[in-house]
């Protein structure tokens with residue numbers, strides 16, 4: 496299986512509409528050039544993960560402009576597309592933050608099949624920002640989400656989720672073999688990003704596909720450094736900090752082989768199923 500991670504640049508001088516068009520073209524071109532089976536975009540590449548003031552104005556429903564554009568791109572390319580995440584505007588949810596006009600926002604990832612159907616959404620469970628930013632502006636997801644592709648199952652997580660290994664255990668229990676993590680990770684904690692991506696791969700004996708963004712948004716320079724790690728923890732490919740596409744071939748049989756040859760997952764005691 497071939498995967499391409501599009502580390503798109505997210506900067507405030509480019510309007511969201513233009514980046515949306517560019518991302519759709521990027522998906523089509525990437526598939527044409529690489530023949531990827533799966534294409535991945537980063538977290539909140541529409542607005543920027545740190546452009547908090549834009550969250551409410553740019554929030555959209557699941558039939559909004561980004562879903563429409565990504566659906567068309569997936570269909571035209573005939574590719575599985577993890578389109579990163581958007582600010583989803585949903586009806587006010589009890590116990591969750593609401594906007595002035597009575598909506599709850601979620602950081603929602605989107606997975607499209609090659610016909611362009613939106614087959615999975617995942618609302619980020621762990622919101623970043625402690626007592627500000629996303630943590631107070633958005634609602635928290637509650638569901639652990641996997642998506643069945645023809646030859647494998649992907650587990651969905653977003654950015655800050657990477658710091659919470661218990662989520663990844665639940666994804667593995669749900670059958671995930673590839674952990675796909677769109678992010679808008681800041682440059683200043685880049686070492687954590689690569690370290691945690693490798694840790695999640697090793698401890699879960701799974702591929703990790705972690706797609707960051709380039710540029711600077713909300714005044715926060717982005718780390719980029721999208722990374723693909725195999726189930727033994729080897730880094731198969733890593734980007735620099737610029738806008739770029741990272742393409743890797745994955746031998747899906749390595750997941751089962753790694754788990755059989757070094758059956759540490761079988762030795763779980765706490766929380767084992």
Ligand SMILES: O=C(O)CCC(=O)C(=O)O
Pocket residue numbers: 544622623653654655656658679680681684687
């Ligand atoms: O955990 C981190 O250091 C970064 C997380 C983050 O930027 C996010 O979740 O948007």
